[in-house]
Amino acid sequence: MTLRVYNTLTRSKSEFKTIEEGKVRMYVCGPTVYDSAHVGHAMFALVFDIVRRYLIYRGYEVDYVMNFTDVDDKIIDRANRLGVDPFELAEKYIEEFKHNLRDLNILPASEYPRATNEIDTIIKMVSQLIEKGSAYIVDGDVYFRVETARDYGKLSGRKLEEMNAGSRIRVDERKENPMDFAVWKKAKPGELAWDSPWGSGRPGWHIECSAMNLSHLGEQIDIHGGGNDLIFPHHENEIAQTEAITGKPFARYWMHNGMMQLKGEKMSKSTGNLVPISEFLNEYSGDVLRLLVLSSYYRSPLTFNSEVVEANQRALERLLSALRPAQPGAAGASKAVLDVLAEQLEATQQGFVESMDEDFNSAGALGHIFDLVRAINQARAEQATDEQLAPAQTGFKLLTDVLGLELKATELTTTGADAFIDLILALRKELRQEKLYQLSDHVRDKLLKLGVIIEDTPQGSTWRWE
RNA sequence: GGCGACGUAGCCAAGUUGGCAAGGCAGGGGUCUGCAAAACCCUCAUCACGGGUUCGAGUCCCGUCGUCGCCUCCA
Structure with missing residues (x-):
């Protein structure tokens, strides 16, 4: 059995092979922290948490890095408007997001780098780009020269000639090519900035991730993940910069999750149709959101509305039903009943791996788990005792653990x-x-x-x- | 306009290399129960539309319609 993974770079599934035997280096683009995170942000975190957990289940050691973009226009704007320090603002939302991750039972990353801690690496990289002729300085700004990247557009499937930059935004006349992008931005007066050979300024968005990859995982990584809205320009530019510097292929597998849809359109801050994670968790357990994510293919758009949330709440209750104890005074089930249960356990374990191996088909895997739920409940109805149910329940719990489901019956403070x-x-x-x-x-x-x-x-x- | 993804039952959704359409929620019927609840049993689709390839297509090809994402900050 082999694990197959869909790679945005090749637009196809292929067998998963790591650079280093048994070890996965994985980087996931985290949020820009200028406001509270919404359930759409939770989706990417849940998707890659599930990927990571399954890789661990398959025996890999996983180095998992998730970054925070803690310096950009929006953070600065918001901080200015609120009259607070941008660093403090970012810090506040980083802590809040980490708290959300814990509530959602997402495994902590190996590291959580942030852009402002990588300035030295970034300056070094920008210098290298300039030396190699891949970037140029204009009046304190530094731009990446896209024409030097021969295969620019390979991730997003765009050709340089076909891109009509400026169709929706004014083109900066100082750029050699409209598609050139900033790797270093000159500071406006009074703005937070770092000194550099090109004057005072701050890093461009894309170079941050290139730098964090380089300093925390190395020149080449196995999996680079993020939302599919980042494919262009963010990930495309990350590739261009990193490969210009290292001369080596950057990430082996580019994985992108679909967007969460609310009222038929992408949930985002700019459109204002969003549900904060904390608000969701006031009403539902983290398992409900996780189940919602698990119940469809991670690459597809995910429908989010009250009807679907309620349906998943009920589905969660059904999963929990498998863990209930035997009926009071259960007499013991027949061998025939127990054989059926044992067979279903085996079928479920096998089906689970087969599904997950096919590009993390969690919806298919869940289907097999629900088959086991029915079998367990059947056995219980047929008088199985706790001891007789135990093997199947243990097997069931093992699989739901791989998916990161907590399956805790609501526990109030019930001491005594x-x-x-x-x-x-x-x-x-x-x-x-x-x-x-x-x-x-x-x-x-x-x-x-x-x-x-x-x-x-x-x-x-x-x-x-x- | 360009690039990409997708369109499966009331809702969500799976479907490996083409060979009798998973699963969850909701609904209907039943078992059990003083009643209720839960659980269990039964039931509920020919896969947007139109062509084509094939012994055979949801699954491949072409076209039409529709939805969504990206092309600007965005998980």
Whole structure:
């Protein structure tokens, strides 16, 4: 069995082979931190977290770097408007985003570099570009000369001649070619800036990522990820710069996730149709958002609306049903029933890997997991005991762990509550034996309002948190 | 206008090299239950449209219509 990965560079799937045996160097473009992150940002983080977790499951050691762009026009503008220090503003949103990542059960990156810590590397790289003739200085700005990059456009599938720069924005007359882009920007008066051989200024957006790759992962990496809105110009330019300097192919696999759609269009700050991560998490668990992402192909646009969110909330509850204990007083299931369960466990494990191996087909993998859920619930209905359910439940949990699902039944601060609820159930049992159903239903309703679900079976009653 | 992705049941969505259309949510029927809930069982599509290739196409080719992304900061 081999893992196949879709590569934007070749526009096809190919077998995944790392530069170094057993080790994956992976870089993912993080957010520009000038505001709170929304669920669209969560999507890229979740997608690549799933990729990373699966690579680990497949036995790779993964070096995972996610950057923060902490200096750019928007941060400066916002800071100026709020009258705060741009560094502090960026710092605040970096911390907030990291907090979001934790809430979403996303594994911490090996490193979280940020642009402002890479200035030395950036200046060195810009100097190299100028020396090689790949960049030129104009009045304190430094531009990359795209015509020196022979295969410029190879990632986005554009040809230099076909690009009509300036169709929507004024072209800077000082540039040799309209498509040339800034690697160093001259500082405006009073703006935060660093000294450089070309005067005071700050790095262009694209060079930051090139620099962070170089200093944290090296000249060549295995996977470069990000949203598909970054393909052009950001990633195209990253390739041009890095390869101009190293003379070597930069990233082996370029992976791009699709955009999250809200009301039929891309969720973004500029259009204002967004849902902050923290707002979402006030109502739903991180698992719901993760399940939403898992339920479709990462490269496709993802539909986000209340109906879909609710459906995934219910789907999550179904996954949780597999982990419930045996029925009270279960007599034990027959060998035939247990054989079916064991077979399904094996089929699910195999199907899971087959799906995930095919460019991380998480939706297909989930389908196999749901088959196992049904099998477990069937066995339980057929009187399987906890011991008999255990192997399948353990196998189930292992796979959902690979997908990063927590599957924690809601746990309130229930310290000591269990004993009291058990007591109430015992009393309610007496009511039911006396056929005081009105009273026992009343107890059930009241407990439900407190988040306790009671289920009555012929063998007795069970309860769980909502 | 250029480049790219996509169009599968009420909704979301999978479908490897073409060979009887996964899964989830919602809906309908049933088992169980004092009732309810959960769980279990049964049920629910010929794949945008029109051509073509083939013994056979959702799956390949052409065209039409439609949706989305990028071409400007953007996950």
